[in-house]
Every structure is written in structure tokens, then in C-alpha cells.
Amino acid sequence: MSHERGATPEQQPVDYAAVGATQAGDLLQYPPEGFVPVADQIRLGSGVERFRASSSQLFNWIAQRHAGVTVSDVHVPAGDSYIGIRYDDDGTPLEQVRSTGERRFGEDGVPEVSAGATLTLSGHAGGVAISGRFRVVFVIEESHRSGFALGSVESSSFSGEQSFVIEHRDDDSVWFVFRAFSRPLGLSTRLVPALHRRALTGLATAYLRAMSPAWSTPGA
Structure with missing residues (x-):
């Protein structure tokens, strides 16, 4: 990926155009x-x-951590420095959400999810190697829906976006929904698209298992 001259990962937006399209x-x-x-x-x-417990876990990076991915070097921007994008069910962009720079921390001292934050992910989830710098491109905090999306800034494995959302539906059920779109950066998956699709399916399964109360062992 090419950067603007003098830009750092914290200043760089993301390396793809369709920001927010996971929604x-x-x-x-x-x-x-x-x-x-x-x-x-x-x-x-x-x-x-x-719903509340799952949302709290999600905002403390449990989906990533229990799937086998390490979250580190979380940088929360100060002030109104980033605008996130969301879409409605018809694909129409909604009002933009601006980061307030408010900092919230988990019990281990790592900042919770915050709009515009950048972070480093490293590890394997569902057999997929994940390594690079990512940005929180939007955050949802509603009475019956919460979550966020990560967009790649500088990754060695793939370019694209992943969204992690908890939904409290009308029938009182609570669901975790994972959505993503990506293109591979590795040679083998670029040459054989079916391999990348299979990898994405494995990644989705790893995140679903990480959030499910039925799987008590992290990364199981």
C-alpha cells in the first residue's frame, strides 16, 4: 500500500474506498x-x-482475543479527528458519526473500542493469519444494537473491512452478527479466489465461536 508522503498509520485513513459498506x-x-x-x-x-453483557465484551475486544488475535498499540485520537460512516438496509449512507475522543479502558488497561481509534492486530483466527494496523471506522451504540467495524490501514494479509455487531431483536433474542468484505494480499489467495473465500468463512466461524457463551475456552 502506498502512503501519502510523511503520513503515519494514525494519520492514514484506510486502504480501501467503500468505508462502512459492511452495513x-x-x-x-x-x-x-x-x-x-x-x-x-x-x-x-x-x-x-x-445484550448488555455481550456488548461490553465486544467493546473490550473479546471477539478478537478469544479467536486467537492479539490487540495491541491502541491509539485513541484526541478531539473530533475522525468521521465514521454507516449505511441503512438499502445501502444509503446515514448521518456521519464523529469521534469525541472519550477514552474508556478495560480491566487490563487497554482502551475499549472507540470511533477513529487505530490498533495493531496479530495472530491467527480460523486458520487465517492476521497482521497489521487497523482503524475503527464506525461505532454503533443504540438501545438494541451495538458494535463496530475495523478497516485495514496497513495489513500484510488482506485489505477490507470487518463489522462486529450485537443485536437485541424484537423476539428478545440476542445475536452476534459478523460481516466483512476483503481482497487478499497474499500471492496464493490472489491467484485462487476460492482459497480466500474459504479463509473468510473460517475467520467468520472463529469470531462467532469466540463470542458464543457455549464456547467457554478462548480460541477453542
């Missing part, structure tokens, strides 16, 4: 050109307490 209703049918989409979900339980 487009037609993602699977019409992904950004050149990208492979994936979407999957798992029921976590029911009730408002399950």
Missing part, C-alpha cells in the same frame, strides 16, 4: 468491486442482560 443490506449480492463478502451470525441468548 449495506445488499453486501452479499453487490460487494465492492474486487472484494469477496461474507456474513454469518450466531444466537447468544436472550434478554437485555445478555
Whole structure:
């Protein structure tokens, strides 16, 4: 990926154009050109307490950590330095959400998810190697829906976006929904697109298992 002269990863936006498109209703049918989409979900339980607990876990990077990915070097921007983008079910961009620079920390002292934050991910999830710098491109904090999306800034494995969302639905059930689109940067997966699609499916499964109460062992 080419950077603007003198730009650092914290100043660089992301390395793809369709920011926020993981929330487009037609993602699977019409992904950004050149990208492979994936979407999957798992029921976590029911009730408002399950929704709140799962949301708290999600914002403390549990999906990544329990899937086998290390989260480090989290940098939260100061002030109104980044604008995130969201889409409605028809793929129409919604109002932009600006980072306030508010810092929240987990019990281990690592900053929680915050709009515009950059972070380093490293490890393997579902057999997929993940390494590089990523940005939180949007955050959702609503009464029945919470989550965020990560966009690649400088990655050695793939370019694209992943969204992690907890939904408390009308029937009182609570679901974790993972959606992503990406294009491979590795030679083998570029030459054989089916390998990248298979890798994305494995990645989705790893994140779903990481958030499920049924899987008590991290990374199992």
C-alpha cells in the first residue's frame, strides 16, 4: 500500500474506498468491486442482560482475543479527528458519526473500542493469519444494537473491512452478527479466489465461536 508522503498509520485513513459498506443490506449480492463478502451470525441468548453483557465484551475486544488475535498499540485520537460512516438496509449512507475522543479502558488497561481509534492486530483466527494496523471506522451504540467495524490501514494479509455487531431483536433474542468484505494480499489467495473465500468463512466461524457463551475456552 502506498502512503501519502510523511503520513503515519494514525494519520492514514484506510486502504480501501467503500468505508462502512459492511452495513449495506445488499453486501452479499453487490460487494465492492474486487472484494469477496461474507456474513454469518450466531444466537447468544436472550434478554437485555445478555445484550448488555455481550456488548461490553465486544467493546473490550473479546471477539478478537478469544479467536486467537492479539490487540495491541491502541491509539485513541484526541478531539473530533475522525468521521465514521454507516449505511441503512438499502445501502444509503446515514448521518456521519464523529469521534469525541472519550477514552474508556478495560480491566487490563487497554482502551475499549472507540470511533477513529487505530490498533495493531496479530495472530491467527480460523486458520487465517492476521497482521497489521487497523482503524475503527464506525461505532454503533443504540438501545438494541451495538458494535463496530475495523478497516485495514496497513495489513500484510488482506485489505477490507470487518463489522462486529450485537443485536437485541424484537423476539428478545440476542445475536452476534459478523460481516466483512476483503481482497487478499497474499500471492496464493490472489491467484485462487476460492482459497480466500474459504479463509473468510473460517475467520467468520472463529469470531462467532469466540463470542458464543457455549464456547467457554478462548480460541477453542
